[in-house]
Amino acid sequence: TQSTRPQRILDAVQKNATRGDPRSVVKAIDHFCRNKEWAMNVGDEKGCILDSVVSEVNPATVLELGTYCGYSTVRIASLLPPHAKLITLEFNPDFAAIARQVIAWAGLEDKVQLVEGASGDWIPKMKEQFGVKTFDLVFLDHWKNSYLPDTKLMEECSLLRKGSVLLADNVICPGAPDYLEFVRSSPRYKSQYFKSHLEYTKVEDGLEKSVFLG
Numbered sequence: 664t665q666s667t668r669p670q671r672i673l674d675a676v677q678k679n680a681t682r683g684d685p686r687s688v689v690k691a692i693d694h695f696c697r698n699k700e701w702a703m704n705v706g707d708e709k710g711c712i713l714d715s716v717v718s719e720v721n722p723a724t725v726l727e728l729g730t731y732c733g734y735s736t737v738r739i740a741s742l743l744p745p746h747a748k749l750i751t752l753e754f755n756p757d758f759a760a761i762a763r764q765v766i767a768w769a770g771l772e773d774k775v776q777l778v779e780g781a782s783g784d785w786i787p788k789m790k791e792q793f794g795v796k797t798f799d800l801v802f803l804d805h806w807k808n809s810y811l812p813d814t815k816l817m818e819e820c821s822l823l824r825k826g827s828v829l830l831a832d833n834v835i836c837p838g839a840p841d842y843l844e845f846v847r848s849s850p851r852y853k854s855q856y857f858k859s860h861l862e863y864t865k866v867e868d869g870l871e872k873s874v875f876l877g
């Protein structure tokens with residue numbers, strides 16, 4: 664039977680990465696996507712920016728919107744302090760099934776809760792379902808048209824506190840113009856653009872870091 668791209672990514676991890684070694688999982692996916700097949704992981708260049716923001720925030724609670732194959736999930740979770748938790752939402756069940764196995768290969772299942780479904784449905788349930796009070800860090804990497812509504816929803820659900828950091832991928836390519844306009848003009852956010860490139864290409868892209876001011 665014909666495999667899917669996520670399945671081929673998982674195969675590359677299981678063939679080339681060491682079980683329980685998150686950095687080898689990240690390396691194996693980057694090598695596959697740079698040399699064999701492009702895929703929409705945040706990638707190594709933007710991944711280094713992601714790593715630096717995670718290390719700076721040192722979050723106890725992280726929400727990731729958009730898991731795909733779990734590449735950024737593994738990058739983030741590998742940097743978290745011992746009792747920190749990462750909740751990652753994925754709409755596509757096929758992506759979720761692969762991501763679970765990638766996260767398990769990295770040995771990070773104890774730090775990660777993968778939830779299947781739509782962010783708009785799950786954000787209002789975060790407190791009751793997962794005992795989350797607020798998120799210290801949110802990584803937006805799902806559907807560009809959902810960045811803004813989901814951010815407004817997180818505010819409405821009091822999931823952000825003074826100092827919560829939003830980090831958004833793809834603000835240039837594919838682009839999230841309404842979200843950028845909002846976080847850059849709202850008095851309730853302090854925003855900063857990190858110029859980079861679309862994963863594994865020379866095309867411009869970047870990450871927008873926005874601190875919620877409460």
Ligand SMILES: Cc1ncccc1-c1cc(O)c2nc[nH]c(=O)c2c1
Nearest residue numbers: 703704705729804805806833836837
């Ligand atoms: C798929 C694609 N093609 C050309 C240019 C960019 C993309 C692209 C890149 C990403 O990093 C994405 N991240 C999350 N969700 C996306 O839909 C997405 C799409």
Ligand SMILES: [Mg+2]
Nearest residue numbers: 705804832833
């Ligand atoms: Mg992305």
